[in-house]
Amino acid sequence: MEEIRKIIMMTSDASGENLENDNQQFAVCSVCGEPLQDFFRDRAGNRVTFMGHSTHPRRCACQRAEDEAKAAEHEHERHMSTVDRLSSICFAGNPAMRELTFEESKLDNPAVVICRKYAEGWEKAKAENLGMLLWGDVGTGKSYMAASIANALLQQEVSVRMLNLSDVMNATFESREELLRAVRQCSLLIIDDYGMERDTEFGNEIAFQVIDARYQSRKPLIVTTNLSLNTLTSPKDTDHKRVYDRILEMCSPVHFEGGSLRPGIRKRKMDRLGEILGIKKEGKE
Ligand SMILES: [Zn+2]
Numbered sequence: 001m002e003e004i005r006k007i008i009m010m011t012s013d014a015s016g017e018n019l020e021n022d023n024q025q026f027a028v029c030s031v032c033g034e035p036l037q038d039f040f041r042d043r044a045g046n047r048v049t050f051m052g053h054s055t056h057p058r059r060c061a062c063q064r065a066e067d068e069a070k071a072a073e074h075e076h077e078r079h080m081s082t083v084d085r086l087s088s089i090c091f092a093g094n095p096a097m098r099e100l101t102f103e104e105s106k107l108d109n110p111a112v113v114i115c116r117k118y119a120e121g122w123e124k125a126k127a128e129n130l131g132m133l134l135w136g137d138v139g140t141g142k143s144y145m146a147a148s149i150a151n152a153l154l155q156q157e158v159s160v161r162m163l164n165l166s167d168v169m170n171a172t173f174e175s176r177e178e179l180l181r182a183v184r185q186c187s188l189l190i191i192d193d194y195g196m197e198r199d200t201e202f203g204n205e206i207a208f209q210v211i212d213a214r215y216q217s218r219k220p221l222i223v224t225t226n227l228s229l230n231t232l233t234s235p236k237d238t239d240h241k242r243v244y245d246r247i248l249e250m251c252s253p254v255h256f257e258g259g260s261l262r263p264g265i266r267k268r269k270m271d272r273l274g275e276i277l278g279i280k281k282e283g284k285e
Pocket residue numbers: 029030031032033034060061062063
């Protein structure tokens with residue numbers, strides 16, 4: 001069978017250079033005019049018979065285009081289903097985040113540019129194990145941007161996991177073990193809203209387990225937090241210090257300030273509502 005494949009590969013070369021002078025006797029495609037059969041030939045181009053046959057069917061230009069379109073469609077479906085599977089794993093705790101993208105965000109803020117560049121330069125960030133600490137007040141778009149990075153990478157079939165530490169704390173022992181495995185294995189880990197979980201000895205122990213597991217994996221980490229950089233650089237005790245130190249070692253601080261996202265969303269929703277209801281904006285026709 002391998003031999004047949006080689007010979008067909010050799011003779012049905014889409015360039016058609018072997019067809020000259022011989023193709024008049026073959027039926028041709030009524031659309032592209034290419035012959036629908038070809039001779040078996042050896043490497044030197046001489047006709048040969050193969051298992052009693054001197055010719056074999058040949059795909060014309062239209063059929064080849066159809067083959068390519070089918071292959072592309074198949075590849076597209078494979079890609080979409082992979083992205084879908086990775087996205088549902090990534091945002092298992094918060095499926096609504098699947099909709100958050102740079103394209104949708106209208107934030108105007110230097111930190112946004114950094115997040116977009118991070119996603120664009122992912123291969124480098126990954127190779128050099130560069131993470132980010134997105135810190136700043138509530139409502140400045142940190143989680144939105146982290147989710148946008150995740151979605152941009154998921155489109156490239158990168159495995160991303162976005163979780164918050166409460167998910168890990170509240171998990172059963174088995175599912176916690178599974179989460180910790182994911183923490184080590186995913187290409188990008190995002191810990192959302194760090195510092196919002198219970199600040200207990202147990203909570204802090206879980207935080208250390210997660211951060212340390214990621215640290216040992218030598219893969220990038222993004223953390224979003226409402227804690228200030230000042231809090232993180234001056235921990236109140238050694239238990240917090242060991243977590244904060246690891247985070248600061250793995251993640252470059254990016255400050256989100258002003259330009260609060262939520263009023264932006266409100267305005268966009270109002271604009272959209274206006275469009276739907278046919279209300280014209282002031283100052284425009
Ligand atoms: Zn054709």
